[in-house]
Amino acid sequence: MRAVVLLSGGLDSYTAAAIARTQRFTLYALTIDYGQRHAREVEAARAVARALGIERHLELDVDLRAIGGSSLTSDAAVPRHRDLKGTDVPSTYVPARNTIFLSLALGWAEVLGARDIVIGVNALDYSGYPDCRPEFIAAFERLADLATRAGVEGARFRVHAPLLALGKADIIRRGLELGLDYGLTHSCYDPLPGGRPCGTCDSCILRANGFREAGVADPVLLG
Amino acid sequence: MRAVVLLSGGLDSYTAAAIARTQRFTLYALTIDYGQRHAREVEAARAVARALGIERHLELDVDLRAIGGSSLTSDAAVPRHRDLKGTDVPSTYVPARNTIFLSLALGWAEVLGARDIVIGVNALDYSGYPDCRPEFIAAFERLADLATRAGVEGARFRVHAPLLALGKADIIRRGLELGLDYGLTHSCYDPLPGGRPCGTCDSCILRANGFREAGVADPVLLG
Secondary structure, eight states, X not given: OEEEEEOOSSHHHHHHHHHHHHTTOEXXXXXXXXXXXXXXXXXXXXXXXXXHTOSEEEEEEOOGGGTOOSTTSSSSOOOBSOOTTOOSOOTTOOTTHHHHHXXXXXXXXXXXXXXXXXXXXXXXXXXXXXXXXXXXXXXXXXHXXXXXXXXXXXXXXXXXXXXXXXXXXXXXXXXXXXXXXXXGOOXXXXXXXXXXXXXXXXXXXXXHHHHHHHTOOOGGGOO | OEEEEEXXXXXXXXXXXXXXXXXXXXXXXXXXXXXXXXXXXXXXXXXXXHHXXXXXXXXXXXXXGGTOOXXXXXXXXXXXXXXXXXXXXXXXXXXXXXXXXXXXXXXXXXXXXXXXXXXXXXXXXXXXXXXXXXXXXXXXXXXXXXXXXHHHTTOOOEEEOTTTTOOHHHHHHHHHHTTOOGGGOOXXXXXXXTSOOOSOBHHHHHHHHHHXXXXXXXXXXXX
């Protein structure tokens, strides 16, 4: 069975894809280059797709900088050194991003005859992103059945979010069990020249906390 | 109050936008160039936006040819000379198109502080498109509230589809009452060299039937 997996080049989507692979899905990876600061992510997505033995990897450009409204798609500063216990939606929230990404994945899934979409969102670690919550995922599944020819003909789409209830350390432990090479991934929102992670943005902090709690070194920071 | 209107360059979205203008919305028009055969539509969208006095007109490229699955985004032939009484989904259905378009409109609406999105879908004339049905529109509204920071903060998004229950002749009559110049619009799925409508695709047939029933000449076919 085919599944479309949204692959960003980060640690989460790599792990979500690997979990889907254990469920015997044939994976079709979709990477959206949306004009984010961290275009380095797209290179990481290619490396991850190769490592996973993806059936096909489709890259699409959708310039969300034209829409703006996020520190990831504008020249506004990304937050640094934050305490990630809050619940506010951070400035790195990109308006409707996961809705846009899932819609594109849905279109491709329908063309491929796939009924399954995989996304690496998680709601347990601090994120504050509205479009990472289980109720959002459930609402998208209902929409997908109404939106498509396949749905009219009786198909039921499923959005798999296998990391939804996992903390970052649990995600990393699960990925290491599956033999993943996290040295291929990229998480930083605003990398230094040369592509190395900044170490101070929310995404770097979450990642560092996860590796620390899992008791392993982050291969990206080695060597 | 601001509203984002999806403007294709066709007759329906022009009329829907004009109806929204009578409701005192300040209009922000979004046109998606998705690699459709009828790129002539995008030029029409610019002309229509000017005629409507749109506050801002944003054009976004999203290459749905990479996804395929439609005679509008591939080299497959578009259907010709069809009897439009059937209920099958036609080959001109573009997988998840309106979901993708509404998602992009939602992102922009959130950035603009708008809660209203206008789309020119209609379900009464034959269309067979699943993503033109009222239940799809309602499901998208529910999703929008869950997908966004604005929704988390209590906003309720509305998707206005003022043509949903109108036939093509009624749409044309309403537009003419509002003083619209349908000579600016383009409906054909597969225009002839030079951009003139083919006259035989579903969209041309629906348009011709609408003008005939409304008892007026289509200005695009004059001169």
